[in-house]
Amino acid sequence: MDRSAEFRRWKAQCLSKVDLSRKGSVDEDVAEIVQLLNGREQFFTTSSCSGRIILLDESINGFEVKKQNCCWLLVTHKPCIKDDLMVALKNANGDAVLKFEPLVLHVQCRQLEDAQILHSVAIESGFRNSGITVGKRGKTMLAVRSTHGLEVPLSHRGKLMVTEDYIDFLLKIANQKMEENKKRIERFYNCLQQALERQTITKSHPKEKINKKNNSYSHKKKRNLEKAHGKCITEENDKERENDDDTVINATVFPEDY
Structure with missing residues (x-):
């Protein structure tokens, strides 16, 4: 039993x-x-x-x-x-x-x-x-x-x-x-x-709990991708400035999770 x-x-x-x-x-x-x-x-x-x-x-x-x-x-x-x-x-x-x-x-x-x-x-x-x-x-x-x-x-x-x-x-x-x-x-x-x-x-409703977790994960993943995309754009701009005769020194600080 x-x-x-x-x-x-x-x-x-x-x-x-x-x-x-x-x-x-x-x-x-x-x-x-x-x-x-x-x-x-x-x-x-x-x-x-x-x-x-x-x-x-x-x-x-x-x-x-x-x-x-x-x-x-x-x-x-x-x-x-x-x-x-x-x-x-x-x-x-x-x-x-x-x-x-x-x-x-x-x-x-x-x-x-x-x-x-x-x-x-x-x-x-x-x-x-x-x-x-x-x-x-x-x-x-x-x-x-x-x-x-x-x-x-x-x-x-x-x-x-x-x-x-x-x-x-x-x-x-x-x-x-x-x-x-x-x-x-x-x-x-x-x-x-x-x-x-x-x-x-x-x-x-166990599935709703799972979906909430998945939605939360998706939103977090999307934010991280957007941040990473912004980082790439900044790095490309820096490279362009390095090739410019009138170079401007620019320090960009990123969050620790980059």
């Missing part, structure tokens, strides 16, 4: 699986990007999160956080409301941590060239922590990530360790990051559309 056929089979298998994420569906703000990528033969998404503000109640054993014992007190993919956060904090028995996590998108790509196109789009859109991984049998994945996250502890063993004014301050920052994240997602979608359109045009 060739690589393209294998990729199509793998894509069909992955997209037919049940969504096992906590939410069970694709987030609204990233749905268009997921649909656009999955609609192209050279891509498919394996996981995504549009970005979220979460409050976790973490169990601590020494300095190690046991992630399996975390309790999700609050999660929202929209700007967070203070009243909702304060109600959630009352249910914290361990160490409550407020987090903002920006967009995460994992995309399997048919070949490295496809991943490089997406990587350029991600970087251009502001997701500068994105990276490409090439695994076994040439499987290529792009992870779209950003660095503008936030993680702040609020309580210890159920006791609130910060003031409400500080919580107001943190929520303002978290919500600003959420808005910036949404703008980057919109830029990513727009840039992705343009990049895929350019790719389609290039593949659909």
